[in-house]
Amino acid sequence: MDESTPATGFDRSQLQGLRGLDRLAEIPDTAQQAAIARSLEFGLEAASSVNDRRISTFSRGSQPAFAGINTFLKAPYCEDIREIGRYEAAVLGVPFDMGTTYRSGCRFGPQAVRRISAVYDSYNLDLAVDLEEELSLCDAGDVFVIPSNIEKTFDQIDRAVSHVVENGVFPVIIGGDHSIGYPDVRGIARHIEGNVGIIHFDRHIDIQERDMDERMHTTHWFHATNIPNVPPRNLVQLGIGGWYGSRPGLKVARERDTTVMTIGDIENLGIEKAVEVALEVAWRDAEAVFLSFDIDSVDGGIAPGTGSPEPGGLLPREALKALRMIAKEGICGMEVIEIAPPYDVSDSTAQLGCRAIMDVLGTLVAEGKLGARAREA
Numbered sequence: 001m002d003e004s005t006p007a008t009g010f011d012r013s014q015l016q017g018l019r020g021l022d023r024l025a026e027i028p029d030t031a032q033q034a035a036i037a038r039s040l041e042f043g044l045e046a047a048s049s050v051n052d053r054r055i056s057t058f059s060r061g062s063q064p065a066f067a068g069i070n071t072f073l074k075a076p077y078c079e080d081i082r083e084i085g086r087y088e089a090a091v092l093g094v095p096f097d098m099g100t101t102y103r104s105g106c107r108f109g110p111q112a113v114r115r116i117s118a119v120y121d122s123y124n125l126d127l128a129v130d131l132e133e134e135l136s137l138c139d140a141g142d143v144f145v146i147p148s149n150i151e152k153t154f155d156q157i158d159r160a161v162s163h164v165v166e167n168g169v170f171p172v173i174i175g176g177d178h179s180i181g182y183p184d185v186r187g188i189a190r191h192i193e194g195n196v197g198i199i200h201f202d203r204h205i206d207i208q209e210r211d212m213d214e215r216m217h218t219t220h221w222f223h224a225t226n227i228p229n230v231p232p233r234n235l236v237q238l239g240i241g242g243w244y245g246s247r248p249g250l251k252v253a254r255e256r257d258t259t260v261m262t263i264g265d266i267e268n269l270g271i272e273k274a275v276e277v278a279l280e281v282a283w284r285d286a287e288a289v290f291l292s293f294d295i296d297s298v299d300g301g302i303a304p305g306t307g308s309p310e311p312g313g314l315l316p317r318e319a320l321k322a323l324r325m326i327a328k329e330g331i332c333g334m335e336v337i338e339i340a341p342p343y344d345v346s347d348s349t350a351q352l353g354c355r356a357i358m359d360v361l362g363t364l365v366a367e368g369k370l371g372a373r374a375r376e377a
């Protein structure tokens with residue numbers, strides 16, 4: 001059949017949506033059917049006037065989207081953390097914001113991302129992936145942070161992340177402020193034989209040794225790149241710039257030879273080329289790459305719900321494209337940090353954080369790096 005349109009000669013079969021539809025036919029609905037059966041069992045059959053008999057009396061599944069108790073994407077809550085090994089990926093919240101140096105509030109980040117995640121289905125047309133069907137995902141709940149003590153909190157986070165990774169589960173960490181980047185990497189790196197690269201999206205360089213005498217959300221990469229298998233030459237920092245907080249860190253970045261790309265660099269190179277360079281640097285002699293996404297790397301007008309917003313950052317479409325390109329090569333974990341709901345507007349910042357996670361998970365599944373297609377391979 002000729003799919004070309006007469007005037008332009010455009011071949012419609014090249015459209016991603018049509019390809020996604022083809023792929024959709026091959027994705028089972030087993031998980032969805034099981035979820036319906038479970039909601040009927042736990043939530044009772046619906047009133048007799050309800051014609052659709054898949055509906056229950058008490059909402060116990062994903063519908064209505066605005067109802068129910070929210071985990072991330074309404075994934076199962078892994079309450080007994082010793083059972084974490086039953087899953088392929090786990091979302092864990094780190095509600096800690098005592099490392100902030102300007103506006104606090106991102107301790108509510110994990111809750112906000114979970115809440116807005118309810119808006120989403122598990123299927124994505126661009127990626128032709130169904131996360132519910134093709135990935136065994138759980139919400140591991142939150143790490144017990146120690147609100148007044150950053151060092152004890154680091155130890156708690158390290159231990160939590162390490163537990164997840166040790167059990168062979170892909171960790172997705174929702175912050176919390178960026179200080180958690182250090183224990184996140186510490187908890188992962190000890191399980192990797194070989195070097196770990198870091199791809200870091202941010203407007204801020206976050207690599208000074210101390211800030212106001214402590215290890216704050218401006219210092220994590222200094223301490224992370226002191227870990228023997230996390231060499232600073234494998235740290236790529238994308239989107240750095242603006243007028244806040246980077247001067248002390250820049251000196252360290254230069255001494256340690258990290259790769260710093262400003263928004264201007266990204267503009268000049270274009271997002272695709274910039275990410276190609278980032279991948280090349282991060283993966284140089286590395287065994288794995290960790291992805292750190294500071295939501296303030298996106299323009300402050302679009303992502304206002306953050307502690308140190310900065311105008312002139314990435315657009316969401318650029319950021320999501322970059323994240324998908326990075327996920328395509330495989331990563332050993334990701335963190336999405338600095339989402340501060342008290343300053344958010346219409347949940348748009350939390351929603352972008354949620355999308356960042358979903359697009360990364362979706363790409364990992366689509367590429368056979370995680371989930372059902374990785375199991376088949």
Ligand SMILES: [Mn+2]
Pocket residue numbers: 178202203204294296297308338
């Ligand atoms: Mn930042």
